[in-house]
Amino acid sequence: MNIIQEYIYRGLNIRSSVILLLLGALVLQPLVGVSQSNHSMINTVVIDAGHGGKDPGAVSKIVNEKDVVLSIALKLGTYIEKYFPAVHVIYTRDTDVFIPLNRRSEIANQNKADLFISIHANANNNTSISGTETYTLGLHKTQENLEVAMKENAVMLYEDDYSTKYEGFDPQNPASYIIFNLMQGMNREKSINLAELTEFQFKTRVGRHSRGVREAGFWVLKQVSMPSILVEVGFVSNPTEANYLKHSDNQDYLASAIFRAFRDYKTKVEESSVVLEKKEELVQADTSLIVPETTEPKTDSLIEFCVQVKSSSKQIPLNSVAFNNLEDVKERISDGIYKYTVGSTNQYNEIVQLQKEVRKVISDCFVVVFYNGERISLSKARKLQKT
Numbered sequence: 001m002n003i004i005q006e007y008i009y010r011g012l013n014i015r016s017s018v019i020l021l022l023l024g025a026l027v028l029q030p031l032v033g034v035s036q037s038n039h040s041m042i043n044t045v046v047i048d049a050g051h052g053g054k055d056p057g058a059v060s061k062i063v064n065e066k067d068v069v070l071s072i073a074l075k076l077g078t079y080i081e082k083y084f085p086a087v088h089v090i091y092t093r094d095t096d097v098f099i100p101l102n103r104r105s106e107i108a109n110q111n112k113a114d115l116f117i118s119i120h121a122n123a124n125n126n127t128s129i130s131g132t133e134t135y136t137l138g139l140h141k142t143q144e145n146l147e148v149a150m151k152e153n154a155v156m157l158y159e160d161d162y163s164t165k166y167e168g169f170d171p172q173n174p175a176s177y178i179i180f181n182l183m184q185g186m187n188r189e190k191s192i193n194l195a196e197l198t199e200f201q202f203k204t205r206v207g208r209h210s211r212g213v214r215e216a217g218f219w220v221l222k223q224v225s226m227p228s229i230l231v232e233v234g235f236v237s238n239p240t241e242a243n244y245l246k247h248s249d250n251q252d253y254l255a256s257a258i259f260r261a262f263r264d265y266k267t268k269v270e271e272s273s274v275v276l277e278k279k280e281e282l283v284q285a286d287t288s289l290i291v292p293e294t295t296e297p298k299t300d301s302l303i304e305f306c307v308q309v310k311s312s313s314k315q316i317p318l319n320s321v322a323f324n325n326l327e328d329v330k331e332r333i334s335d336g337i338y339k340y341t342v343g344s345t346n347q348y349n350e351i352v353q354l355q356k357e358v359r360k361v362i363s364d365c366f367v368v369v370f371y372n373g374e375r376i377s378l379s380k381a382r383k384l385q386k387t
């Protein structure tokens, strides 16, 4: 079977050499990055228990930060695994070991996590201060918030070569923190949403004193490329709160609060994603997306248009009759749903031609587009191709 025939399904008589050429062009487009997850789906969560090993974090006579946060992190992960078995939970540490700050964000980035939750406990010279705070990355608005970030970032001082590894960043110099002013990425809105849900849970369901959602320059949040929060579960410097944090039952309440915030966040993000997917199906009828035949082929090989032919909660063998003899069906998994596509091109008009043909055997097929392996909207693809 030659390369063109590989993209033509059996039993379909294609007479037009133009279409043959078109389909042939599809074959020449490399398949770039098979998407394992829709960007809006929460498939992988990295849970980061702060400190560990030689770095105790905030210390007190009653309890140390590193122990409290490890326990809460493990309890949170257990809840997520129990109620969302399809979600992959990764811990930056699950024992009492020292993990460099950069390594924590590396773990999240390398695993393409959809969410990063860092868990810490606070300390203050004023031992009467108590309560929870949830941070997102940003420039501190108060000296108090700056001091929390400075304290957490200071863990890099445990590493001998920190000034090289951390690009000259000095965690103890307030002037260094100006860099966080520019770090207002696309994940900011989602991070703030999760932070608000978390503080809401602490306050209303666990009865903690919520000190609110805040922004500050945490190195570990700056380095991760997904929505992220840093939770301060309470002050070990306050004896009453330290005694509260010490007990396993209370750690469980705090973990379940973060879990419920996670659950609500996941539901919200994924519901809005489904709405977007439905809109995309409607957009496919928009012929204004078709670029003229004379347009030079773009070099933007990161864009990949495909025709989605089936989706199912159960895996379908690629040679199943469900595909009506379509060949070269590809399987993608998105949030536990198996999605099957044919074709691969960075030219929208080519995929529309293929869709017309595929419709003869699978009438409800539709065009989907990926950018660097991640599902994006057709309108975003159009914008990318204009630039």
Ligand SMILES: [Zn+2]
Residues within 6 Å of the ligand: 050, 051, 057, 058, 065, 119, 120, 121, 152
């Ligand atoms: Zn900490």
